[in-house]
Amino acid sequence: MYRTCQNCKTSFEITDDDQQFYTKISVPPPTHCPDCRQQRRYAWRNERTLYRRKCDLCGKSTVTIYSQNKPYEVYCPPCWWGDGWDAKEFGRDFDFTRPFFEQFKELQLQTPRIALLTKNSVRSDYTNHSNNNKDCFMGFGVFDSENVLYATNVYGGARDTMEVYRTHNGNDLLYECVDATKCYNCQYGYLLRDCSDCFYCYDCRGSSKCFLSSNLRNKQYYFLNQAYSKEEYEKKVKEFRLGSYAEREKLYNQYLDLIQTKALHQFALIEKSVNVLGNVIVNSKNGKHVFDASDLEDSKYTIVCPDVKSSMDAYHFGFRCELIYESHALIHCYDVKFSHLSYDNSHLEYCDSCHNSENLFGCVSIKQGKYAILNKQYDVETFIELKKKIIEHMKTTGE
Ligand SMILES: [Zn+2]
Ligand SMILES: [Zn+2]
Incomplete structure (x- = not known):
């Protein structure tokens, strides 16, 4: 059709x-x-434009994605996660003489929002869309990490790492790397898997102690794609004064030249996957129009989606997500539609910033809630009946 x-x-x-x-x-x-x-979904994400603003509960200055002129009530993360308030106090009845979205918007304007999306993190004030971190700074989409600075999309944890984009499954001591999986002590690397002590390398796997080389598989002591003895290799590398900025600049240009003119490139980055269409897809099957996907199954039109099943039209979501539709920024969710900024939930529709909850419809900032509509809690039967009636109402208003 x-x-x-x-x-x-x-x-x-x-x-x-x-x-x-x-x-x-x-x-x-x-x-x-x-x-x-x-x-339309992109309009919902402010990932890294940060402001300072006073917390509307404790009055302290906090880092936030909402500028001072935004009409929302904004709480700093400790206040928002704390027990000093309850979003259900903002609960209200549904008014069948008015459209749903008008009422949902009023609830969004009145219910306090979390300054940035962080969960279970310590000393990581400047991180957003991130959780389970310790001592991280300027991290966006960073999870389970410690001592990670200036990083984006770090999955499966990293330690003592700086300036990286898209890393998977535990990395340690990385600097200036893009797309690294299980690597240790690498600098200026792109597409590295199970590598250690590799500097200025592109598309290398299972390799260690390699320098300015590309497309290596299980190699050691390679310099400019040539094999050397341990002693010769170490002597060659020692000739570079890695502590010198000018020398580093020269090396960086050589590295770019290596990627652009010497390395071999796959037509698309698709690894260990069947029946997929898109780019940067690892360990996946049956994905159409998917990008930045790993461990994905039966999904379509999804972007930045690690560990996702049977989902459509969503981005920046994953870590055990299933049956997700028209959503953004979800972690560990099942059967969630038209929602965002929500971790650890099931059966949510039209929800904004709700966590550890189930069976919510049109709710904002609910923590550990059940069977609520517009932040008002009901018994199971009333919830099911009312939800059905509201959906019918939304069909008549064209919503
Ligand atoms: Zn169109
Ligand atoms: Zn506060």
């Missing part, structure tokens, strides 16, 4: 598989094309 996008007016396809997924999760097919849907 083809549809015309309500926004850009181009035609887009809804396949039989897509339709089956929509039926499974009880949503009508989308009205916007995949690109317009992704653009």
Whole structure:
């Protein structure tokens, strides 16, 4: 079936598989094309533009993604996670004479929001979209790490590491690396897997003590892609004064030249995967239009999605996420739709900044909540009935 996008007016396809997924999760097919849907989702993420602002509870200065002129109530992370307040106090009845989104917006404006999305972290004030960290600074999408500075998308933990982008499964002592998995003491590396003591290397696996080399597999003591004895290699490397900025600049240019003119490149970065379409996909199957994916299954239109199953239209989500639709910034979630900034939940719809909860509809900043609509808690039967009625109401208002 083809549809015309309500926004850009181009035609887009809804396949039989897509339709089956929509039926499974009880949503009508989308009205916007995949690109317009992704653009709409991008509008929900301020990852790294940080401000200072006073916490609206304790009055202390805090680092936040909300500038002073934003109309929200903003709490610093210790206040927001603390027991000094309860988001259910902002709960209200649903008004069937008005549209849902109007009422949801009012709740968003009145219920305090967390200054930045951090969970279970210590001494990591300047991290956002991150959790389980210790002594990290300027980290975005950094998880389970210690002593990591200036880093983005660090999964599976890293230690004593600086200036990295996209690392997986435990890394230690890295500097200026992009796409590293299980590496130790590497500097200026791109696409390194199980490597140690590699400097200025591109696409190397299982290698150690290599310098300015590319596409190596299980090699040792390689310099400019040539094999040397241990002594010769060490002598060659020693000739570089690595403590000199000028020398480092020269090496960096040689490294760029190596990547651009000497190295071999895959047409797309797809590893250990079957039936996938996209780029930077590892250990995955049945993924269409997926990017930055690992351990992914049966998903479509997803971006930055480690450990994700049966999901569609979502980005920056993962670590055991299943049945996710039209969402952003979710960790460890099951059956969550139209939601964002929420970790450790199941059965959520239209939720914003809710954690450790289940069965919420149109809620904001709920912690450990159950069966709530617009932050008001109900018994199970009333919740199910009311949710059904609101969805019917949303269909009549075209929402
Ligand atoms: Zn469109
Ligand atoms: Zn505070």
